[in-house]
């Protein structure tokens with residue numbers, strides 16, 4: 289499958305058309321942004337790592353019954369995916385308080401929840417991706433009630449499966465963000481990516497951060513963390 293015209297360029301990926309109207313090619317970049325694009329940088333090798341890691345994880349989820357957009361990895365940083373229209377919701381699942389949850393509610397990072405908490409943000413950069421609840425999503429027509437229920441069920445199943453995958457690699461899954469899309473017939477599938485850009489991953493024994501927070505917070509060792517997480521995943525799988 290060959291890349292045709294560039295359809296969309298996001299902060300971390302480019303999306304190309306293909307000869308097949310139902311398939312797209314995603315190309316992962318090394319570019320990194322944070323705080324809604326205010327902070328910009330490059331994480332050498334990130335595109336290839338995120339591409340391959342996301343594909344390994346999505347293939348595993350697919351095997352466990354979660355439908356995904358994944359078709360086939362084409363090369364180190366490019367993947368063939370099913371064309372979807374993205375549901376404009378950032379679906380965030382948290383097992384441990386961190387990031388915006390800790391800031392918003394004034395709790396220390398590291399507080400372990402009794403059960404996972406799920407939240408939605410409205411995927412809208414010009415509004416700064418505001419937090420929203422099911423009723424808001426319905427009022428804005430972002431998804432139907434049935435779709436919200438399915439998305440919630442899938443997101444919690446993804447959490448259980450990813451927690452287990454990372455646990456055997458000695459990594460704690462603190463939280464993550466996923467996005468879902470609709471195929472032409474309306475089927476909801478997991479889309480976008482699952483990578484250290486979109487998950488908080490802490491070393492299970494030292495709590496060392498092994499994800500994009502190293503870039504967001506200027507902690508150093510960013511490239512090394514991405515490489516380490518990828519190595520641990522391929523050893524654990």
Ligand code: TMP
Nearest residue numbers: 386387388389463464465485486487488
């Ligand atoms: P938050 O604590 O900043 O809301 O982030 C929750 C999770 O979502 C964390 O694993 C990082 C991920 N995330 C994204 O993938 N994209 C984003 O734009 C933001 C803000 C967070």
